[in-house]
Amino acid sequence: MKKRFAAYVCSVVIVLFAVPSWSQEKVDLETITRIRYEGFHNSKVMDFATGLMDSIGERLTGSPNMKRANEWTRDQLTAMGLSNAHLEAWGPFGRGWANQYVNARMTSPDITPLIVYAKAWTPGTNGVVTGKCVRVNVEDKKDFEKYRRKLAGMIVIFGPDGDVKPITEAPFKRESDDDLAKIGEYEPGIEHGVPPAEIRKRRQLMKDANQFFAEEKVLAVIDHSRQNSGGGTVFVQSGGSYKIGETTTVPQLTMALEQWARIARLLQQKKDVTLELNVVNNFYDDDPMQYDTIAEIPGTDKKDEVVMLGAHLDSWHAGTGATDNGAGTIVMMEAMRILKALDIKPRRTIRIGLWSGEEQGLLGSQYYVEQHFGSRPHMDDDPDMKGQPTLLRRQAGPVTVKPEQAKVSAYFNVDNGTGKIRGVYLQENESVAPIFEAWMKPFKDLGMTTLTMRNTGGTDHQSFDAVGIPAFQFIQDPIEYETRTHHSNMDVYDRLLPEDLKQISVIVTSFVYETAMREQMLPRKPIEKPLPREEKKDE
Numbered sequence: 459m460k461k462r463f464a465a466y467v468c469s470v471v472i473v474l475f476a477v478p479s480w481s482q483e484k485v486d487l488e489t490i491t492r493i494r495y496e497g498f499h500n501s502k503v504m505d506f507a508t509g510l511m512d513s514i515g516e517r518l519t520g521s522p523n524m525k526r527a528n529e530w531t532r533d534q535l536t537a538m539g540l541s542n543a544h545l546e547a548w549g550p551f552g553r554g555w556a557n558q559y560v561n562a563r564m565t566s567p568d569i570t571p572l573i574v575y576a577k578a579w580t581p582g583t584n585g586v587v588t589g590k591c592v593r594v595n596v597e598d599k600k601d602f603e604k605y606r607r608k609l610a611g612m613i614v615i616f617g618p619d620g621d622v623k624p625i626t627e628a629p630f631k632r633e634s635d636d637d638l639a640k641i642g643e644y645e646p647g648i649e650h651g652v653p654p655a656e657i658r659k660r661r662q663l664m665k666d667a668n669q670f671f672a673e674e675k676v677l678a679v680i681d682h683s684r685q686n687s688g689g690g691t692v693f694v695q696s697g698g699s700y701k702i703g704e705t706t707t708v709p710q711l712t713m714a715l716e717q718w719a720r721i722a723r724l725l726q727q728k729k730d731v732t733l734e735l736n737v738v739n740n741f742y743d744d745d746p747m748q749y750d751t752i753a754e755i756p757g758t759d760k761k762d763e764v765v766m767l768g769a770h771l772d773s774w775h776a777g778t779g780a781t782d783n784g785a786g787t788i789v790m791m792e793a794m795r796i797l798k799a800l801d802i803k804p805r806r807t808i809r810i811g812l813w814s815g816e817e818q819g820l821l822g823s824q825y826y827v828e829q830h831f832g833s834r835p836h837m838d839d840d841p842d843m844k845g846q847p848t849l850l851r852r853q854a855g856p857v858t859v860k861p862e863q864a865k866v867s868a869y870f871n872v873d874n875g876t877g878k879i880r881g882v883y884l885q886e887n888e889s890v891a892p893i894f895e896a897w898m899k900p901f902k903d904l905g906m907t908t909l910t911m912r913n914t915g916g917t918d919h920q921s922f923d924a925v926g927i928p929a930f931q932f933i934q935d936p937i938e939y940e941t942r943t944h945h946s947n948m949d950v951y952d953r954l955l956p957e958d959l960k961q962i963s964v965i966v967t968s969f970v971y972e973t974a975m976r977e978q979m980l981p982r983k984p985i986e987k988p989l990p991r992e993e994k995k996d997e
């Protein structure tokens with residue numbers, strides 16, 4: 459008898475282990491079916507797209523359009539029936555800025571219009587100015603000396619030689635199976651994206667350059683769009699600080715690569731080149747605070763627990779911020795619309811956050827997390843970090859969590875363009891893998907197949923991840939994100955892919971729904987330990 463009972467127990471244990479753990483995770487296929495139907499047959503995602511990109515446009519943090527976008531999203535979320543839709547202030551951020559007018563043309567040796575954009579947070583030219591061009595190329599602060607007292611009243615053609623190559627690779631890309639298998643591999647110690655030290659070095663060189671050119675009383679500074687970005691696509695960001703009292707006095711423009719290269723060649727040949735510029739930029743000092751748009755669908759039996767989804771609402775200013783990050787914003791709005799349209803009664807409260815200040819360092823989401831869930835000590839002795847949130851700076855010290863932190867099951871983010879979802883970055887949280895494996899299964903036919911333990915950075919899920927809340931960004935097809943739209947003048951509505959955005963909306967809705975209905979909260983990984991302060995340089 460004992461032997462038979464022992465044999466029975468063994469067989470149960472074997473069966474338990476034999477059944478893959480993901481199959482034990484419940485998936486509500488009936489609701490998934492309804493979500494797919496609503497998302498593919500009654501989608502409003504492109505209505506949100508034209509409302510945000512065409513009727514409002516660029517949304518630089520601090521600009522009047524940013525405020526319009528905050529109010530428009532709040533009103534849209536209210537209209538779809540969400541509760542407590544409101545704007546949550548953060549900051550002080552600093553000065554607002556928007557370009558009103560820009561025109562540039564060569565007047566000698568040839569007369570021709572030039573494709574240029576004003577760099578954010580730089581002043582205008584105070585009317586039409588004309589000046590001779592001079593080439594300035596510096597790698598390091600000390601290189602400025604050779605130009606001292608030689609630039610007054612001139613237009614500086616600034617930066618390294620322009621590298622124009624024919625487009626040999628298709629700018630459009632979807633991840634192949636091999637690509638996805640590669641993404642699925644975890645590479646210990648490899649951090650993706652531009653290292654923070656490199657970002658700080660570039661920022662310092664920009665500061666030094668602004669200082670030098672202001673002292674030299676140049677008319678304006680013109681650099682070129684990033685290397686290999688030809689064809690009239692211009693990638694442009696900021697040229698100065700948005701902080702009060704730190705405004706640069708030098709007008710700055712970014713020019714199409716080919717046109718800049720022509721001027722550089724002429725200067726190389728010791729030919730005189732004269733340009734005529736007229737730039738009108740406005741600074742706004744009426745309100746130093748900025749805003750996140752927040753709204754929710756109240757939960758039921760677990761309403762004090764929360765599932766969050768979000769994306770950054772702000773953008774750069776040369777295009778209309780369609781793929782970065784209008785795409786993320788509209789799929790999150792669509793996810794909330796689908797849940798309301800299906801009259802879903804979630805167990806946990808579902809809350810959406812549309813952040814501003816992401817392009818300036820994840821500011822809107824960091825402040826939100828600091829105000830609600832946890833923070834690290836501030837680094838006010840560091841002039842660059844004074845008054846700024848420090849969640850991403852481990853050398854700032856340990857994280858102190860607030861009671862609400864324990865109530866958030868997860869945060870889901872989208873910020874990699876218009877391309878459809880192919881999987882999830884698990885941010886080294888192995889214990890959610892079997893859960894997501896199960897939730898991903900109903901979308902295999904839509905191309906979602908891949909989980910990776912890798913971290914991905916540079917966007918708002920990091921603010922939540924830093925305080926120990928499970929926070930995830932989805933793996934997406936690149937489409938033209940890196941080749942054409944990411945921070946360029948061509949980041950516009952027409953570069954969005956409606957069917958891909960519907961797929962993203964359906965999958966995000968489903969993951970959020972399952973998280974809201976699951977008996978347990980999603981499992982967590984430990985909060986990262988602080989780094990000693992002096993290890994700043996290679997954090």
Ligand SMILES: [Zn+2]
Pocket residue numbers: 770782783816873917
């Ligand atoms: Zn972005």
